Each structure stands twice: as C-alpha cells, then as structure tokens.
Amino acid sequence: MILHRLFTLGLILLLLAGCGGDAEDEEKQIVFAVGGAPSEIDFWEALIDEFSTEYQIDVSIVRQPTDTDQRRQGLVVSLKARDDDPDVFLMDVAWLAQIAASGWLEPLNTETDRIKTEAFFENILNLADRYNGKLMALPVYVDGGVLYYRMDLLEEIGVKNPPGTWQELIEYSQKVLDIKREDNPDFYGFVWQGAQYEGLICNFLEFASSNNGGFIFEGDSLRLNIPENVEALRMMHDIIHEHKISPPNTYTEFTEEEVRLFFQNGNALFERNWPYAWNLHQSPKSPVKDKIGIDVLPHFEGGESISTLGGWHIGISVYSDVKSEARRFVEYVTSYETQKRLALNLGWNPGRKDVYSDSEVLERLPHFAELRDVFENAYPRPTRPYYSQMSAILQKHLNSALAGEVNPEAALEAAETEIQDIINRYR
Amino acid sequence: MREETVKTILIAAGIILMLSFCLAPFFFMIVTSLSKNPEFLSPAANFKLTLENYSSVIFKESLHFIDYLRNSIIVSGVSAVAGVLTAAVAAFAITRLKLPGKMLILFFALAVSMFPQISIVGYLFKLMTWMGWINTYFALTFPYVAWVLPLSLWILTSYFSQIPKELDRAAYVDGCSRLKVLTKIIMPVAMPAVLSTMLLAFIFAFNEFMFALILTSDHHARTVPVGIALFQGLHGEIPWGDIMAASAVTTLPVVILTIIFQRRIIAGLTRGAVKG
C-alpha cells in the first residue's frame, strides 16, 4: 500500500518536527462515558472513587452532553473509529439496538465469567439487552414519563386529585392561570418536552398511546396517520396555541432540564418529566419543595395512562482494552447496593426488581410501589437498529406540526411515508 | 456648505449604526459573561456583576475549556506554519520557475478551496480511522494544512510575484541553488508577507468547525469552536454565563490580533480574493 506508506512518512515527518499528539502510554484504566444532570455526575464520580478503592482499578469519567442524540453521536464516532476509549458507557434504550446491531458491544458473559440476571426485569432484558441470544447490556435504570403537579395551587382552585384526563389538565391549568398570571406573567399551566429531539417522541407516544394510538406495525409496514394519533398531535398543538397553557417556546427550547427548571422555579402548575426530577424538586433549596405531587400521566377519554419506556443501559465496548476490569465495573453498577443508592440519591427507578421491595427505599420514596407497574407496562419504542433515523423524521414532522406549519394529518402522513422509505431501505 | 454638513451627519449616523451592528453581539457576549444571571434583560431580573463565570471556565477542570483552547492553539498554529511554508515552496515554483501549466495549478487550488467540507469529511473519517488517528491532533492537523493551502498559495503567489526578479538572478549568477534562493533571498524579503499569511491561515484553521466536530470525540483533541458549541455546564440548563465567558476568553485574543494586524489582514484578504 503506497498510500499507507505515504501517510506513515507524513506521520514520521510530523513526529520529527516535534509536534506529537498523545504519545505517552497510559496504564490500565477504565474510561466511563456518562452524561446527565450535575447531581448525576457528582453521583457517578463518588461511585467510581469507591469502586477504585475497593477493586484497585482506576476509572475515569468522560463527560458527555446531557442530550441523548448528542450522546449517541459521540459514541458512534468513537466506536466507528474503533477507539479503545470509552470502555464502558451508558446507552439510551432508544438506540441500544443500533449499538448492538453494529457489533460494538462485548457480550457481558464469557465461559467463565457470568453475571446473574434473575433480579432484573425479564421483559426489559428481552426487549433491549439480549441480542442474538447473548446478554449485551444491563439496565442501570428504567424510566417512564410521570406527571408532577403543584398541590398548593390545585388546592387554591378547590381541586383535590391530579387530573385524570388531558381535558381536566387543560381545565385546571386555565383556572390557575386566571389567578397566577396577574403577579407572574411568565406563569404557565403545563410544561413538557416539545423541542425537536428524542424527548418529543416520548411525549408524543404518551399522548398517542393514552388514546390507543402509537406506532402501528404490521411486519415491516408502519401506520402513523390514524385518527387516534392525529387527535393526540392536535391536542399537543392546541395546548400551546389554542389553550395557551404551555409556553410558546415549548417546541423550540424545551428539553428535560429546561422543563424541570421551569417547574422547579415555581413557574408552572403541571410538568411532564422523568422520575429523576423528583429528588431535584425536593432538594433543600428548591422553591417547590414539599408543594408537589407525582402521579401517572393523564389520558384521553376511553384510553388509559401510559408512559413511554425509557431508561439507560450499561455496556462494554468491543474495542475496550480492559474488558475483564470493565465487567467488574458493570457488575458493581448493577449490584443491589449501587442500585439502591441510585434510587435513594437520585430518585431513579432501578433496573433491578428486588430494590423495589427494599423497605428503606419504600419508606423514603413511597411513590415507587405505585409507579413500578406503570414502568413495567410502559410503551416501548421500536427496537430497530435504524430507529434513530425513524425518530429523526418523526421528530421533524411532529415539531413542524407543533409549530403550526402543517396540520397534524399532513405531518403524520409525511412521517409515515418517509419512515416507510427508511424501513424499506434498511430492512 | 449646508449640503456638506448634512452629508457629514448622515455618514456619522451610518457609521454609528454600522458599528453597533458589528459590535453589539460582541458586547452582549461580554456583558452576559460578567452577569450573575443570563436573564438580566427580562423584567423580573437585574444585572449583578460577577467574575464567577470566568473562574469556572478557567479553573473547573471538568469543563475542559482550557484543554479545548490548548488543542485549538496547537492544531491551528502547527497547521498555519506548515501550511504557509508548504504554500511558500509552491508559490516560489509558480512565480519563479519555468513551470508549464502554472495557471492551471492556481485555478485548481482555487477550485479545491470551494469544495464543500461535507463531501470531504465522510471519507476523511474513514481515512483517519484507518490510520488510528481519530481524536488526536493528527486527525485535524493534516486536513487543516490542506484546508489553508489554497488561500495561502494565492496570497503568497501574489506577494512573491512583486519581488523583483533581479534579486534571484543575481543569486543564481553567484551559483546558488533554487532551494537556496528560496530560503536565503525570497523568504527573508517576503517575511512580513509570510507572517501575515500565517496569521490569516491561523484564523482560518482556528475557525474550522466541521472537521473538528466529526474527527474528535473528547477533550484530548477537541477544539474550542466545537467545545463551545457542545458546551454543557454544571447547572443542567444551558449555562449561558459559562458559554459567554468561554467565548469571550477565546474571542478577546482574536479581537486584539485583529486590531493590531488589521492592515495586514485586509491586505492578505484582498490579495487572496481579488488580485491573485
């Protein structure tokens, strides 16, 4: 290969010129890629410190963005480049299939080294973590959308229970807005994730599946433009533009953290978010501390409350240079003790079932018992390796429907056609 | 006389408008970076002076801003020097030596500078993977040299062609080789031009975004523009204070360089674009 030689020549020249990049050899170290809210990073940093002292294995954290798409893209770059870092990383259940199907995950079990899986949710392991019959990843936590509400404000309008239906949510919001707007022009009724990103899909699926809609697959053919979905999408649009109970920048700027802070600063009555927000809302400095409740999401008449299945799974890179050390780390993260701490410190729903019956957990987080079934029956997104492409198309069309650029039918029709093209191309 | 006054006032007003358009975003960046709260323009909040944002981007290691800055300076610096020297050798050949098809080479370089980066970067990623260079300085330095070459070549060709040919004729008569003529005669004479071309090449490489976005994955090689574009703070929401402080720290040296070398930058740009 003349070309290869030419490049090597260039490399040598550059080295001689004395501008080398990263020449020094590193000792054995697990590089763990993780992102998320600041409290989560603090938690991981404390965790790896303890792991390092206990196992005498060095771990360093590579901080990823909070945004799930950006986290996936960062991993795709490293893995496609066959980089030996990161060794261990967290994957969103939404794109775990792409990473697994690309052959980038090292099976967690070897002949001699097996990880016990009895304690985990079997349905989730089958849905997400097993690929070609091999265990490739383990859930660190499972997730589902929940409704947070301000008990104090509902009381002011004489309402005892959180809304059961979306209609009630709109009604309550408007009543509270009538009171609150006078002294706080920035106050809104309901905040949720409407920006053009994966979170929008999750929100849409919750509206749609609570109206008996969602992704309707028959083999490889997909239906999206069905009346149930259209009604759900119209409701999302109207909440912003007709009822005006959600901020006008919902569909441009609102992702999890924007939504959480908006609610936490006391500027909203209802919030759709993941369970992680609970502990942050209840933190000592939070303006809404002890004023909030948590419940299942509302539904349409004739439907029932459903959450989108979310959650993050841990896996080992096939290009890792410290695989056996990495297995110890995965085992440590998914152990009973760590999972319990995840629940207590961050309010996350553990990937292990056995933690849910822990008395200390139940005492501190009574809503766990109530919500656990919801997560077990949550609505899964399609586990296809090209899900990201499907999602990107759907995000785009949902977002333009929310912006009012096109009507819901047209948006869903276009999404259906384009996603079908994607399926046909990659199947 | 009155017409002149009106004209002067109009021009002054125009210049004030122009300057505020050009500088307003820059000032907004600085002011936000000095504010405790990025929302100081909203009625509910007000402006409180702080240097916290600066101390956090400079001293918080987990933000890696200083790493990004160092990567940018090294990568752009090396690329600018290597690119301009390479271009100088080529410009020497084009302006001084008998070289059939030299105009073709110049126009070819011009065409290359117009290639969309997106049609280069996909395969570049594969190439760098194959070399094992992803997320190292090499992955950026080599493409950046290529990226600044066409511009540098045009500027230097223009400068070199103004150096009197009598100079090198005399040297050849003294028995100098062509390489000697380049290093001993042309380069010293053209040194100011070469340096200002390097400055332009540095700014070009320093500004580059797409290659750095795809060919690096973390603070070991990531450059400032990408770092700031993907900046995640320690406070969950978009940390505008930190972002603006980081932007200001990056921008200030560039602004100072621009003010000092304004004349040379303009000369270089107009040569590269207009005369050739």
Next chain:
Amino acid sequence: MKRIFSKDILKSYAFLLPFAFFIIAFILIPVIGAIINSFYQDVTFKAREFIQFENYTSLFQDSGFWQSLRFSLWFVLVSVPFELLLGMIFALLLNQIRKFRGLIWAAVLIPWAIPSAISARTWELIYNYNYGLANYALSAIGITQEPVNWLGTSIGAFISVVIADAWKTAPFITIILLAGLQGIPDDLYRQSRIDGANFVQGFRKITLPLLKPVIVVALLFRTIDALRVFDVIYVLTGGGPGGATTSLSIFGYNYYINGDFGYGSAVSVVLFAIAFGLSVLYVKMSRFKTGIR
C-alpha cells in the same frame, strides 16, 4: 540565464510535491472516496454492499432532501444579495472616514475573525425568546409588543440564520469592495460633480461599473460559501424547526452521524457537483477578468 530555467522542469515540479501531497491525500482522495462510497449501502449495522444508484434514487424521492435543497437555494438567494448590500453600504461608509480609520476598520473586521460556531452561540442567546437582546431591543424601541419567537417558526428561523450569517460575512465583502473602491480615482467623482451629477448618479455611473469585477468575485465566493453553510445553522437551529433550516450540509451530516455513510456520501456528492459547477464557472469568469500574467 536560459540554461538554468529550461534544463530540468521536473525538478521545478518537485517544489510542488508537498503541496500536492496534502491536497491529494486530504482533499482529493476523500472526495473520490465519497463518490465511490455513494454507490454502496454503508451502514454500521449491516454488511457493506454495492447497490449501484440506489442511494441516489432514494435520495431523489426523499422529501427531506428536496426540503434541504430548497432551503439551501433560498438561503443563497436571500443571504448573498443581503450580504452584498450590507457590504456595499459598509464599504461606502468606510471609504468616507478619515479619523480613527484603523480602529473603525478593525471593528468591522471583528465579526469575520470570531469563529462562527462561537458567534452563532451568541446569536442563539440574542434570539432567546424570554431574555434575548433581539426581543428586548425590539420592544424597547416599541416595534413589537409581543416577543418574537425567532427560532420557533420557519420564517423566523430563516431570518435569524440569514442575519447571523450576514453579520459574520458582510465584513469579508466589505473588505473586498473597499479594495475596489480605493482603486477608483477621486478625480472621476470630482469631474462628475462638476457635470452636475448627484451622489446616486455618481454611484450608478462611476462606482458600480468600475466595481463590477470585484462584485462578481465577492458574489461567487459568497454563493459557494452560502451553498455549503453548516456551522451557523448547526449551532443556531440544528436545522429546525421541523427541518425548515436544514441545509444540504446539515442533511448529509445527519446521515453520517447516524451511521449511514453511503447515503450521506450521496448527499455530499450532489452538493459537491453543484459547488463544483459553480466554481468552474467562477474560474472561467475570473480567468477572463484577471488575465494571465
């Protein structure tokens, strides 16, 4: 004399070798690689497969592709004339000043020197719905009552991107035009004023015709830059809302980063073909103008 120059042309070409190495290895080979790769299905989760023109046939049926092509063309059509107009005004103004010349020229240059990803981040904050400078200024002057949702509507996002891009690139045009303006002798204007022409007439009769070659250069440079726009949009809107500001570069990039290198290559080849066509046009015209030395 003649002996030295005619003896060994090959040796002269050797001076071009380093230059050729970098251009061939890091620009030409990647472009050729992209062209070859565009005939493959090359996704991370399947084996690489030769599929002839299938990427292109899918591409031409892909409404996302047409949307981004349409956006890119509109962006060129709106932003280039706007930037040219702005650059012309700036250049005429700068050409008038005598005091603080260095400082004012430098001030105009500053936007050009700041990395566009960084300035786009500042613009993102300026366009912020709740506390951005744009909405604050508009309501302070009294132009708008309600805040404008800059990045949330197709048209708003389009305008936002055009303004942010113009801010960055107008200085470049200004500098080029200024060089042209300074080449016009003052006597010409003096003469025309004596003939009774006002400023507008002088501009039309003298400035524009003499600047024409320079304008053509600036136009074509900017056209190709606008066609391949990436940084500003990536940071400012990410291509949204609803794909309304997805340029061809963003569209192709999204496929690369989703792991589909074949399709992404096909997108980039189309953009390359358009840009190459334009640059050939440019080279032809500029050869015409500059003449060969």
